[in-house]
Amino acid sequence: MRLSRYFLPVLKENPSEAQIVSHRLMLRAGMIRQASSGIYSWLPLGFRVLKRIEQIVREEQDAAGCLELLMPTIQSADLWRESGRYEDYGKEMLRIQDRHEREMLYGPTNEELITTIFRSEVKSYKELPKLLYHIQWKFRDEVRPRFGVMRGREFLMKDSYSFDIDQAGARRAYNKMFVAYLRTFARMGLKAIPMQADTGPIGGDLSHEFIVLAETGESGVFCDKALVDRDVLSQEVDYDVDLQPIVDSWTAPYAATDEKHDAARFDALPAGQQLSARGIEVGHIFYFGTKYSEPLKAQVAGPDGNPVTVHMGSYGIGVSRLLGAIIEASHDDAGIIWPDAVAPFDIGIIDLKPDDAACASLCSDLYGRLRAAGREVLYDDTADRAGAKFATMDLIGLPWQVVVGPRGAKNGVVELKRRATGEKQEVALDAALGRLIPNG
Ligand code: 5CA
Numbered sequence: 001m002r003l004s005r006y007f008l009p010v011l012k013e014n015p016s017e018a019q020i021v022s023h024r025l026m027l028r029a030g031m032i033r034q035a036s037s038g039i040y041s042w043l044p045l046g047f048r049v050l051k052r053i054e055q056i057v058r059e060e061q062d063a064a065g066c067l068e069l070l071m072p073t074i075q076s077a078d079l080w081r082e083s084g085r086y087e088d089y090g091k092e093m094l095r096i097q098d099r100h101e102r103e104m105l106y107g108p109t110n111e112e113l114i115t116t117i118f119r120s121e122v123k124s125y126k127e128l129p130k131l132l133y134h135i136q137w138k139f140r141d142e143v144r145p146r147f148g149v150m151r152g153r154e155f156l157m158k159d160s161y162s163f164d165i166d167q168a169g170a171r172r173a174y175n176k177m178f179v180a181y182l183r184t185f186a187r188m189g190l191k192a193i194p195m196q197a198d199t200g201p202i203g204g205d206l207s208h209e210f211i212v213l214a215e216t217g218e219s220g221v222f223c224d225k226a227l228v229d230r231d232v233l234s235q236e237v238d239y240d241v242d243l244q245p246i247v248d249s250w251t252a253p254y255a256a257t258d259e260k261h262d263a264a265r266f267d268a269l270p271a272g273q274q275l276s277a278r279g280i281e282v283g284h285i286f287y288f289g290t291k292y293s294e295p296l297k298a299q300v301a302g303p304d305g306n307p308v309t310v311h312m313g314s315y316g317i318g319v320s321r322l323l324g325a326i327i328e329a330s331h332d333d334a335g336i337i338w339p340d341a342v343a344p345f346d347i348g349i350i351d352l353k354p355d356d357a358a359c360a361s362l363c364s365d366l367y368g369r370l371r372a373a374g375r376e377v378l379y380d381d382t383a384d385r386a387g388a389k390f391a392t393m394d395l396i397g398l399p400w401q402v403v404v405g406p407r408g409a410k411n412g413v414v415e416l417k418r419r420a421t422g423e424k425q426e427v428a429l430d431a432a433l434g435r436l437i438p439n440g
Pocket residue numbers: 108109110111140142149150151152153154155157158159160202281282283284285286314315316317318319320321
């Protein structure tokens with residue numbers, strides 16, 4: 001993408017409404033704009049990151065055997081009356097009337113709707129287990145929408161739902177999601193720690209929140225330091241085997257959010273192992289047995305032909321919130337530092353003198369070859385000052401920068417900069433391509 005043709009409205013000044021660094025940087029980098037309180041438009045750069053995050057979430061759900069579908073954002077109030085949650089949900093639920101004065105709502109979550117799909121279509125225990133998910137916008141009329149996409153009113157969530165014949169089956173589903181979540185967040189360069197958590201309006205008695213440690217996090221958390229630097233991705237996961245040992249290895253050390261904090265257990269840890277911090281909840285998984293299947297009559301015929309009420313769980317990831325969490329975890333004074341796996345572009349090319357023939361020709365050659373090799377490139381071919389170009393490139397945080405000036409261009413040399421470390425190297429064009437094209 002040539003920057004001259006792109007839409008990247010960067011801000012030089014810090015927007016006054018943004019209290020935390022991720023919100024500030026997302027506005028400054030031209031990723032989002034507020035449409036109304038807690039509701040955002042996603043501009044091209046932000047939308048690219050959102051799509052990449054969504055894709056990682058999708059790949060890990062698919063790998064765990066979860067099937068993607070898509071339910072609507074608007075739901076019928078009657079459905080929620082059936083489960084008994086219509087009144088309970090209170091003011092957080094956005095209630096709407098259609099032209100026939102039928103009561104509708106903008107879904108804050110989908111337990112009810114998925115359960116009715118299940119009960120209409122699945123009749124026998126032989127069709128179980130089933131794990132279904134979608135990635136869809138939600139609306140919660142939060143009392144205090146704040147911190148940009150971190151606590152929005154409209155936000156993108158991945159929510160999965162499991163259906164099993166009994167509690168043991170539901171536990172297997174829970175464990176699959178537990179392990180899939182560890183992998184999902186690790187692939188985005190995040191250290192997310194599963195912690196015992198309160199179940200809130202979703203309900204049930206088993207739940208874990210996945211927490212990214214950050215000073216600006218809204219939750220107070222307590223955990224054993226041993227959980228912080230664990231390697232997650234080096235081993236392949238076979239979702240067909242019993243995952244309980246992996247889950248146990250994560251849940252044995254102490255980790256809880258403040259609502260579930262057990263001071264006695266925490267204080268029993270050696271002082272050097274105690275970590276009391278703040279964190280961002282990027283995922284939350286629940287087992288709630290028959291809380292929804294009972295009132296909504298989601299039953300299948302069991303092996304003896306008698307009806308059995310299915311056991312369920314639900315599993316959420318804050319897809320749009322993850323952008324904020326990643327930026328909180330990965331930035332410096334100059335701007336965002338995107339982990340390679342979620343960066344909006346892999347490489348930024350800075351042409352320091354686009355009206356110089358040698359510069360322009362080397363840049364377009366480089367641009368063409370990188371793109372031919374499947375790399376995503378943002379090519380700054382604008383007539384801006386060098387200082388402004390460097391500042392923008394640092395602000396938007398692409399993992400690699402290639403700087404091309406007239407002197408280097410004459411000799412076929414470019415400067416390669418790794419955004420994360422700031423390390424710079426003058427290299428010949430072919431050597432740069434070698435670094436920038438994996439297995440190239
Ligand atoms: N039905 C269940 C699981 S699918 C559920 O709704 N869980 S939840 O309430 O915990 O939400 C799932 C995830 O959505 C949270 O872990 C959080 O990462 C994200 N989330 C919740 N509220 C907001 C919000 N206001 N803004 C941005 N993300 C949010």
